[in-house]
Amino acid sequence: MRTLEQTSRRRFLGLAGSTAVLGAIPIVTVRPAEATPAMLATAIRNVVGEAPVRIGKVKLDVPPLVENGNTVPMTVSVQNPMTANDYVKSIHVFNEKNPQPNVGNFYLGPHAGRAQISTRIRLADSQKIVAIARLSDDSFWSTSVDVVVTLAACTEEVI
Amino acid sequence: MASALINVPKRAKRGEIIEIKTLMSHIMETGYRHTATGEVVPRDIITSFVCRYNGVEIFHADLFPAIAANPFITFFTVATESGKFDFEWIGDKGFAETASASILVE
Amino acid sequence: MRSAPTIAVALLLIAADIAASPLSATEIPQAQRRSGYSFMTPDTQAIQDDDTANPGMLWVLDGEALWKSKVGAAGKACADCHDDARVSMKDVAAHYPAFDKTLGRPVNLEQRIDLCRVQHQQATPLAYESRDLLALTAFVAQQSRGAAISTDVDPQLEPFVARGRELFMQRQGQLNLGCTNCHDDNWDKRLAGSAITQGHPTGYPLYRLEWQSLGSLQRRLRSCISGIRAQTYDYGAPELVELELYLMSRARGMPMEAPAVRP
Numbered sequence A: 001m002r003t004l005e006q007t008s009r010r011r012f013l014g015l016a017g018s019t020a021v022l023g024a025i026p027i028v029t030v031r032p033a034e035a036t037p038a039m040l041a042t043a044i045r046n047v048v049g050e051a052p053v054r055i056g057k058v059k060l061d062v063p064p065l066v067e068n069g070n071t072v073p074m075t076v077s078v079q080n081p082m083t084a085n086d087y088v089k090s091i092h093v094f095n096e097k098n099p100q101p102n103v104g105n106f107y108l109g110p111h112a113g114r115a116q117i118s119t120r121i122r123l124a125d126s127q128k129i130v131a132i133a134r135l136s137d138d139s140f141w142s143t144s145v146d147v148v149v150t151l152a153a154c155t156e157e158v159i
Numbered sequence B: 001m002a003s004a005l006i007n008v009p010k011r012a013k014r015g016e017i018i019e020i021k022t023l024m025s026h027i028m029e030t031g032y033r034h035t036a037t038g039e040v041v042p043r044d045i046i047t048s049f050v051c052r053y054n055g056v057e058i059f060h061a062d063l064f065p066a067i068a069a070n071p072f073i074t075f076f077t078v079a080t081e082s083g084k085f086d087f088e089w090i091g092d093k094g095f096a097e098t099a100s101a102s103i104l105v106e
Numbered sequence C: 001m002r003s004a005p006t007i008a009v010a011l012l013l014i015a016a017d018i019a020a021s022p023l024s025a026t027e028i029p030q031a032q033r034r035s036g037y038s039f040m041t042p043d044t045q046a047i048q049d050d051d052t053a054n055p056g057m058l059w060v061l062d063g064e065a066l067w068k069s070k071v072g073a074a075g076k077a078c079a080d081c082h083d084d085a086r087v088s089m090k091d092v093a094a095h096y097p098a099f100d101k102t103l104g105r106p107v108n109l110e111q112r113i114d115l116c117r118v119q120h121q122q123a124t125p126l127a128y129e130s131r132d133l134l135a136l137t138a139f140v141a142q143q144s145r146g147a148a149i150s151t152d153v154d155p156q157l158e159p160f161v162a163r164g165r166e167l168f169m170q171r172q173g174q175l176n177l178g179c180t181n182c183h184d185d186n187w188d189k190r191l192a193g194s195a196i197t198q199g200h201p202t203g204y205p206l207y208r209l210e211w212q213s214l215g216s217l218q219r220r221l222r223s224c225i226s227g228i229r230a231q232t233y234d235y236g237a238p239e240l241v242e243l244e245l246y247l248m249s250r251a252r253g254m255p256m257e258a259p260a261v262r263p
Helices: A004-016 A037-048 C004-020 C042-049 C056-067 C078-082 C109-119 C131-142 C158-169 C179-183 C217-227 C238-250
Strands: A053-055 A058-061 A072-078 A088-095 A102-107 A116-121 A127-135 A140-149 B004-007 B017-024 B046-053 B056-063 B072-078 B083-091 B095-105 C098-100 C105-107 C206-208 C213-215
Touching (some): A058 A127, A058 A140, A072 A127, A072 A140, A088 A116, A102 A116, B004 B083, B004 C056, B017 B046, B017 B095, B056 B072, C056 C078, C056 C213, C098 C109, C105 C109, C105 C238, C109 C131, C131 C213, C158 C179, C158 C238, C217 C238
Antiparallel strands (some): A058 A072, A088 A102, A088 A127, B004 B017, B083 B095, C206 C213
């Protein structure tokens, strides 16, 4: 937990440095309120409604120890035949401690051939990532992964 | 000068599952950073990405601030016929960019 | 970042440890030299390896377009004199910074591009770290990919290399650390969770995940110098060019990787 005093000192050091690279406005971040477990639950409920979410079928590939929280490679895949009758409709990714619980929603269909997407995400702190897949029969499957982040994303400072 | 990098195989066999990789230049400003005087740097992100294959939508994504700068998105599709993939990125502040790539399916 | 006090303590401990030991900063033996690439996790290496996934390539693409666009009072494009960059710029970045006869001192690639703009295109120089200058530098540097770094063995450059070496070795700032203390003496260790690399400039300009943008070697040097709580030099300062020159000569023979990706 960062104290206000430490934040002020950082800010001072940030300003005391040379001219900001980004241009006229030096950007310094005061750490924003973190997402709460309640926000995560609400975000999931917005997608899932009252339907049960079962654990399984979904694989979440994120490096367990991240070099920089600004850019974390992530791959989500769902074990599924992807036929006209049995396919993945969408994949929804959530996080636990960023200021906002959603990461991305990805909409597929039988023509996708393989239910797998990759992207790069930001993680503000060591936290849990949750991926939920909606199948063609409107059932929901999920998995989650714990990631350790040594350099935070949303709290970048200028030097 | 926004630019996109698209990776689509130039040719594929009918029915083959191909991977499409896209990379778009964009700062993806989260809206959670502050200036030294305490003002919020406003959010400026790409919010939606769509891919159409010969006019038919085959993939779309909702993006949030948690997607890293210069969004990299990959997905799969079944190569059914020769033609064109059209990609569209829409975002805050009226951001709208497109790109396309052709494929020969035999 | 761990909180400033934690890093300060970590650095103080290293500084104390180094001050205690008999110091003659040993340069890294040739056979042990490693690019920053080798210190990264496989996931980050994968981002660099794939040209369609490497965000640095976005700047290279922009640079390719800029190469062909006519600018300035002379209405000339780089291509008008230099033709196809794949040919004319091949391996060029591998021997920068280079000596400029008129100025009587070395200039880096960014400065060379701006000199061309002013002298031959009659255009205003591009600002350091501006998108256009980064794009052009990335495009030119990429033409050297794979080439062995070979700063000119030029007697006129020697005093500047020596000066760069002094800057690399000198202790400075609130933490009284020299670049050499970490990058020559402690590169096989970690600092606040991150690997300490040997500090070779094989991949510049590069996409740094921390910046979420492409940036130049001078940007990195300024970050490093303020990171050890020393007064940093302005962009384009002769000290930074001398440091660049020393770093490149220290990395002589290592292959260029621009545009690289680093954490």
